[in-house]
Amino acid sequence: MSDLTGLTIAAAREKLRAKEIKATEIADAYIAAIERANPAINAYVVTTPEKARDMAKASDAKLAKGEGGALEGIPLGIKDLFATEGVHTQACSHVLDGFKPRYESTVTANLWADGAVMLGKLNMDEFAMGSSNETSHYGPVVNPWRARGSNADLVPGGSSGGSAAAVSAFLCAGATATDTGGSIRQPAAFTGTVGIKPTYGRCSRWGIAAFASSLDQAGPIARDVRDAAILLRSMASVDPKDTTSVDRPVPDYEAALGRSVRGMKVGIPKEYRVEGMPEEIEALWQKGIAWLKDAGAEIVDISLPHTKYALPAYYIVAPAEASSNLARYDGVRYGLRVPGKDIVEMYENTRAAGFGREVKRRIMIGTYVLSAGYYDAYYLQAQKVRTLIKRDFEQVFDAGVDVILTPATPSAAFRIADQDMAADPVKMYLNDIFTVTVNMAGLPGIAVPAGLDANGLPLGLQLIGKPFEEETLFQTGHVIEQAAGTFQPAKWW
């Protein structure tokens, strides 16, 4: 971390506007940091230093005239799931080999319109399917955090593992990410960063490679709550190109920081106290409760009775939608093509060679549950259970609860190539047990770092809000951050 890469977005913004520093200087500092660190961390799959310098130069010209957008001159990393015009966009899959879109996703277009600078594309689980970043075609990302006294490489979480690792290791000022079942919040928790999945419909999905369309949402990963608020304001928009984009003005999220939580009702769901959860997670949760109580919030015990069914329902709904969305990768319009004796064999060979094991597994599950005779038993049943999960939340909010506090993950970061997880896909899926309910109900959720475990690894708390009340999450998350402080890994790379 140099003086320049150590600045938060809020701090860099002030220094740029005051002309104390130049956008080109920040961009150069990040480019140098990435060159040094990326061989060890593997957070970036592609870097775009020339583009970064050009964009930074343009920012400096604007800043010199006293102009410039909300993110003028701020260098960001972009998850490989977002289409970036003329730049590698492969969802970290081999099936999109060589794909360089001729268009820009709405979210990244919004960021560039506000003056942000692109450093490159960030590693992720293939098509965002994974919780450890190990399913990437480009190899795993290494968590900048290590257990005290250990040299073992840990996962950064997933699927937005590159985004979380790059933010945590000071390889970008902030990053875009996406969350289908916990892919922003779980890696944020594993790396001591802040990640928010906004309400479904808040960020446009246009130009983001689709995984499960009724669950996918974009959001930022940032160093602190304020930076996350700044980024989300720029990412979010009303987009005629996405019919699920909601017609609501984007508020100034940053203005919510510093508001008191006095009198706010914070719900503590008993169903999130799961069997086998480490005591440290429970202790962290209690700490969070105490901080909010001290800040004047009222703590109430609540029940969300269908919580345990969220993960199994997710593993029907998400693969079903994925099997449909990923049908487009057939070797005809883009990416890899592996020849065959006829067109069907060409499709089959292309998809067999292009998709990794986890992606194939989910396409197979999705195809199976949607196949003739099984639709009612699996997909329809899961969508009905989803209604009940959403109803649980609605009843709690109707009873006056403003925000719900839970742990973000059931454990701290685990080792790369963990044998237990490799042997049983369901073990890996359990990582999302606290986050997936939020996607199923379409609600906003934020993960905020809250402390370190006995091995010195970061742990996070999650806040869940009412639809489109992201401001409440920033306001409450900021109170937790004020009490817990911020966390940085000891540099070993």
Place this chain on the structure above:
Amino acid sequence: MSVDIATVKRVARLARIAVDEEDAGRMAGELNTILGFVEQLNEVDVSGVEPMTSVIPMEMKKRQDSVTDGNKAADIVANAPATEEGFFLVPKVVE
């Protein structure tokens, strides 16, 4: 419900993914683990519950039926593995 190797091959064919014997055997085990995990949904009483169709209650957006884009044939085929004169090339599909 348990998935056997023949079912895996049938589903793989539907999904257009080539699998060999070894893949099919491994996938059968993995699929059974996952299907075993989701089985617990059957214990939920869903009588009278409507399936969820929209995350956020909203009216379907409508837009003017007008041309806003076009003349991009070169862009559209730019990333294709095989093209000729602005067309996608595929193996012969009709005799």
